[in-house]
Every structure is written in C-alpha cells, then in structure tokens.
Amino acid sequence: MVETIKAGRLDATFMIVPLAMKLRAQGVPVKICYLGHRDGSTIMVRKDSPAQNLQDLRGKKLAIPSKYSNQNLVIRKLMEDQGVDPREIEFVEMPPPDMPGALAVRAIDAYFIGEPHAARAELDGTGRVLYHVKDVWPKFISCCLVVTEKLIEENPAAVQDLVRGIAESGEWAETHRLEAARVASPFFRQDERVVRHVLTQPPDRVSYRMLTPEDRDLERIMDMGLKAGVLEKRVPMSELIDRRFIPKVIRPAKIAVPAAAEP
Numbered sequence: 001m002v003e004t005i006k007a008g009r010l011d012a013t014f015m016i017v018p019l020a021m022k023l024r025a026q027g028v029p030v031k032i033c034y035l036g037h038r039d040g041s042t043i044m045v046r047k048d049s050p051a052q053n054l055q056d057l058r059g060k061k062l063a064i065p066s067k068y069s070n071q072n073l074v075i076r077k078l079m080e081d082q083g084v085d086p087r088e089i090e091f092v093e094m095p096p097p098d099m100p101g102a103l104a105v106r107a108i109d110a111y112f113i114g115e116p117h118a119a120r121a122e123l124d125g126t127g128r129v130l131y132h133v134k135d136v137w138p139k140f141i142s143c144c145l146v147v148t149e150k151l152i153e154e155n156p157a158a159v160q161d162l163v164r165g166i167a168e169s170g171e172w173a174e175t176h177r178l179e180a181a182r183v184a185s186p187f188f189r190q191d192e193r194v195v196r197h198v199l200t201q202p203p204d205r206v207s208y209r210m211l212t213p214e215d216r217d218l219e220r221i222m223d224m225g226l227k228a229g230v231l232e233k234r235v236p237m238s239e240l241i242d243r244r245f246i247p248k249v250i251r252p253a254k255i256a257v258p259a260a261a262e263p
Helices: 002-006 017-025 070-082 096-104 117-124 149-154 156-175 177-188 192-200 215-228
Strands: 012-016 030-035 041-046 061-064 090-093 110-114 127-132 143-148
Touching (some): 002 017, 017 030, 017 070, 017 143, 017 215, 030 156, 041 070, 041 096, 061 070, 070 215, 096 117, 096 127, 110 117, 117 127, 117 192, 143 149, 143 156, 149 156, 156 177, 177 192
Parallel strands (some): 061 090, 061 110
Antiparallel strands (some): 012 143, 030 143, 041 110, 041 127
C-alpha cells in the first residue's frame, strides 16, 4: 500500500497513523483528512493463561500488526508504566487475520490488534481479553484516512464526499449497531456474530464519533513514535493534517439494511 501511494497509483486509503506520519516525513505528498474510528483494539491472551497484566507476559511472545502501528506504541507505553523492559517480551509482527489461529495453536502467547480479530478468539473460546485499549488509552486512534495532495487539488469534491460518507455512516452505526454488523460483516469477510460482538460487547468497545484529527492527539502519537524509534523526525501538524473537508454538522447516513439471514 505504501509503495502504491508513492508510485501515484492510489489516491486515498486508511492507514495506521505512525506510518502516515513516516510517509509525510519522507516527503510523500499526503494529508490526514479524517480518522477511521476510536478505540476498537484489544490485547488478547490464551483462555487458559494466568496473565493478569504485562508483567505476567515476561518471557512470552506477543504479536503486533507492525512496528509502525499505534498498538506497538501503546503497549510500549503500558510496559513502561508497569516497569517491564521491552526486551523482556518477544515482539512478533504478524498479519492480523493470522493472530487468532496462532494464539489457538500456541505459536504466540498474546496479541494486540484492532477488531474483529480479537473478538474471533473470544467467541471461539481460545482467547480472553487482557486489556481493551479504551481502558488504557481512552479515545485511542489506530487508522486515519490518508489522501494525496494531488486528489485534494484536482478533485476536492470527491474528497469531501468521501469524508462526509465516513462521518455520516459512523454516526448511523453508533445508533444502529446490530444493523451495522449485518451491513459490515460481508466486507470484513467475518461471521455477522463476530462483528455484532465487536459492536456490542461492550457497547463502547469501538466508537465512530469524534473522528476529527486533533493536533494534540497526533502530537502525542508522534512523540511516542519518536521515542520508540519508529519515526525519525517531527512533522508540523499544518503539513500533516487537512481538516477542510469535515462536515460542520454530521447527520446519520441513510443505509439500506439487508434482511436477516434465515436461522
């Protein structure tokens, strides 16, 4: 995805925030125009694990999606808070869909990932929640909408429509969570009950409101990225963020909900 953006073959995408920052620092002409969601990430351990905190994972193998992910930054901050040296836990980068299976066969001891890949292990009985990210970093940000400056300049109406669609569909999902699970599950290629679990257990597990990228939130992520060594230099927020396309009033989208499948 990164190489496709650099080559000019991709105009907009969702991307983990530290990676978007790294692209901008490298001179790639992209802007963060909106966020994907708040919270919605979970640290999972095996169902039979006695672990109650990160201190109990010393000497264990923990999977993350990428060193550039916010999950990596958050868990390092949590380790610092609990007095755990990063060298005491073995970090493994792994594609998110592979994590529940790897946990089930004991190839890893824990993983930290965005949904629905935590709920899968929870529902199949192989994993349990160690931490919801909302409880260790409230209003956590994982992904952002990255748009090329070329698209912004050549077709601002398309960018505005894209941002509006994300905002309004998120507002609808907040008050139609069961229906949202039915709509979204084919796109996630997940069983509807998994997506429903993500959206309702608990109801604030993931939020689709407050998606404006704020300077203070992204500055915090940048500070953590610099400290962790995944970012090399600071990027001014004025170069990184473009908030012009965010609607002043966000109304719920009108979304057609397919009929429920026969039991």
